[in-house]
Amino acid sequence: MSDQSRPIRLGVNDVLHLVLEIFLFVSLGIWGFLTWPFPWNIVVGIVAPLLAILIWALFLSPRAVIAIDSFGRALVEIALVMAAALAWFTLGQPIVAVVFAVLAIGSGVIAGRKALT
Template identity: 65%
Template sequence: MTASTTSRTIGVNDVLRLVLELFAFVTLGVWGFVAFAFPLNIAVGIGAPMLAILLWGLFRSPRAVFSVDVYGKSLVELLVVAAATLAWLDLGQPIVAAVYAVVAVVSGVIAGRRELAR
């Protein structure tokens, strides 16, 4: 068998982006359960991360259902990151929100520039 020429190595930024993505989903779940009173907290605590995962799976994941250009992917990613950042702000954790937002944006810019260069 021959090696595929389209294989791509996984870099540090790819791993960081996965961690940031999972952190956003967990953040939205925690925010939903903590920020709202019962029984709304159950709906938001389950629904918010599910909506983010659905958007990510449909438009942003490597095997996305809908093929969109790099700008559409960036918009979806920005929406998820912004939602997680706002959730941390709402939970009274501005430092966590700021650090997460800065790291996510820098990582996204690096990945976006690499994607545009292809």
């Protein structure tokens, strides 16, 4: 059976991982719009999530442009998660930062272990 004819099986962690990735991008946008003074808030509010999306597309997407090993993928994902968590800390929301970081790292570990098997 070829890869294209197999049904796609999504688990709870796959959905959680997707939601956390979207939350990461939105978090960086919110941080950019709220932290920086006008007109830089518009620039950073748009560029920060776009840069994170570009990094995700290059290294982490299922069809990543630059193929790296699992360790490299983990480092890139941790860097993106920490950027979003730090954004929430700078916005004065440490609980959101910690909850997001714990959920994202836990989901990433589960997804990484699944990819290795």
